[in-house]
Amino acid sequence: MPIVRNVSRAVSQLLQSPACGCGVSIVPVRCIGISPRQVASDASFHSVSFSESDHPRVLITGGLGQLGVGLAKLLRKRFGKNNVILSDIRKPADHVFYSGPFIYSDILDYKNLREIVVNNRITWLFHYSALLSAVGEANVPLARAVNITGLHNVLDIAAEHNLRLFVPSTIGAFGPTSPRDPTPDLCIQRPRTIYGVSKVHAELMGEYYHYRYGLDFRCLRYPGIISADSQPGGGTTDYAVQIFHDAIKTGKFECNLKPDTRLPMMYIDDCLKATLEVMEAPAEALSMRTYNISAMSFTPEELAQEVQKHVPELQVTYNVDTVRQAIAVLKTCFIMFTFLKKASLKMFTTVVALVLFKCNIWPNGPAKLGLFIPSKNSLTLVLSSSMLKQECLPLNCDTDPSDEGL
Numbered sequence: 139m140p141i142v143r144n145v146s147r148a149v150s151q152l153l154q155s156p157a158c159g160c161g162v163s164i165v166p167v168r169c170i171g172i173s174p175r176q177v178a179s180d181a182s183f184h185s186v187s188f189s190e191s192d193h194p195r196v197l198i199t200g201g202l203g204q205l206g207v208g209l210a211k212l213l214r215k216r217f218g219k220n221n222v223i224l225s226d227i228r229k230p231a232d233h234v235f236y237s238g239p240f241i242y243s244d245i246l247d248y249k250n251l252r253e254i255v256v257n258n259r260i261t262w263l264f265h266y267s268a269l270l271s272a273v274g275e276a277n278v279p280l281a282r283a284v285n286i287t288g289l290h291n292v293l294d295i296a297a298e299h300n301l302r303l304f305v306p307s308t309i310g311a312f313g314p315t316s317p318r319d320p321t322p323d324l325c326i327q328r329p330r331t332i333y334g335v336s337k338v339h340a341e342l343m344g345e346y347y348h349y350r351y352g353l354d355f356r357c358l359r360y361p362g363i364i365s366a367d368s369q370p371g372g373g374t375t376d377y378a379v380q381i382f383h384d385a386i387k388t389g390k391f392e393c394n395l396k397p398d399t400r401l402p403m404m405y406i407d408d409c410l411k412a413t414l415e416v417m418e419a420p421a422e423a424l425s426m427r428t429y430n431i432s433a434m435s436f437t438p439e440e441l442a443q444e445v446q447k448h449v450p451e452l453q454v455t456y457n458v459d460t461v462r463q464a465i466a467v468l469k470t471c472f473i474m475f476t477f478l479k480k481a482s483l484k485m486f487t488t489v490v491a492l493v494l495f496k497c498n499i500w501p502n503g504p505a506k507l508g509l510f511i512p513s514k515n516s517l518t519l520v521l522s523s524s525m526l527k528q529e530c531l532p533l534n535c536d537t538d539p540s541d542e543g544l
């Protein structure tokens with residue numbers, strides 16, 4: 139009996155104490171006994187220069203998708219080229235391979251992932267591998283494996299090796315019963331896609347590992363991301379990238395969503411900037427582990443009209459994909475702006491101009507909007523300084539900025 143009492147007391151003490159920073163050396167069960175934490179911290183196979191040791195050593199999983207290469211570029215600028223390792227199960231293009239360290243990593247291979255973390259002395263992990271909403275619905279067993287089993291591997295390795303872990307969530311983590319306009323950080327989440335379900339699972343598991351094992355888990359719910367240089371990986375918001383490419387290549391765009399389907403979106407540079415900011419935030423500044431981020435919401439029809447202002451010959455037709463449409467409708471609950479209000483509209487026109495500028499379609503566009511862009515690489519700076527500081531929601535704010543007269 140006393141033994142049972144002691145065990146239950148110990149368990150309840152552990153469960154009550156957020157392990158964060160208090161030195162509790164418990165790690166997920168499968169790591170006990172073989173934890174590389176037992177290896178002396180100076181048992182490195184590589185010599186480390188002083189400046190290198192000042193920076194985090196970063197691993198990005200699923201890094202060859204729409205977002206990973208841009209994230210690596212941003213992080214390498216900040217922390218040095220060799221401190222940021224891109225990884226994926228696909229073969230990188232030449233320009234990616236030669237731009238910095240790349241390594242094969244399948245997140246379903248636990249031992250291989252652990253070896254990479256140990257051998258490269260990784261301290262920060264950005265977990266980008268996933269099957270997105272539309273491809274996930276087309277292959278539920280694979281989505282379950284990659285998005286759930288893969289996440290479990292990453293969580294255990296991150297907890298075992300004291301990593302700071304970023305896992306992106308999504309607007310797809312909400313569902314038809316979530317409150318809207320604005321959708322708060324904490325609310326009902328009952329998504330009806332395997333993608334959404336796996337992301338809610340990731341949010342909850344990350345928070346659980348934070349309180350149970352002290353894992354430094356950080357998470358942002360991204361809207362649909364718009365990029366010019368990288369292709370989307372099979373989600374419902376892909377149309378908002380494809381339209382720019384089709385406008386340039388063929389002058390014809392067939393949209394797979396209904397013209398009035400409003401979804402939240404964000405320009406890639408702002409998404410990556412927010413990601414870095416939340417990773418660099420001091421722990422005491424974080425009141426939660428998972429936050430919404432938002433920029434603007436628009437419909438395919440509104441986007442088509444805006445692009446047509448610059449590419450008047452663009453012809454847009456609608457051939458609705460029932461699966462994507464159904465997923466999109468589930469996501470529309472996450473709407474910060476029910477129509478394009480002033481602040482959102484300004485951001486929307488700017489993003490369209492910037493993407494067209496990047497695609498070499500509207501070289502004078504940004505200048506006409508009063509934005510000075512010395513080079514294509516300074517787009518983030520321009521967007522951030524001229525627009526977002528005033529108009530984007532702060533990370534932990536759940537109010538609509540346009541309601542505050544911004």
Ligand SMILES: NC(=O)c1ccc[n+]([C@@H]2O[C@H](COP(=O)([O-])OP(=O)(O)OC[C@H]3O[C@@H](n4cnc5c(N)ncnc54)[C@H](O)[C@@H]3O)[C@@H](O)[C@H]2O)c1
Pocket residue numbers: 199200201202203204205206225226227228243244245246265266267268269270284288306307308309359360361362363364369370371372373375
């Ligand atoms: N792009 C968006 O609009 C958006 C919006 C919300 C959230 N997110 C999230 O951000 C992250 C990155 O998104 P993305 O758009 O770059 O995704 P993507 O689909 O373009 O790329 C995902 C990458 O994961 C890789 N991958 C698949 N299985 C793997 C495995 N077993 N091991 C290792 N890698 C594997 C793929 O090869 C691919 O390169 C994802 O977690 C996604 O859910 C993206």
Ligand SMILES: C[C@@H](O)[C@H](N)C(=O)O
Pocket residue numbers: 270271272308309310333360361362363372373374375376
């Ligand atoms: C929104 C995001 O999660 C992704 N682009 C999707 O549509 O699935």
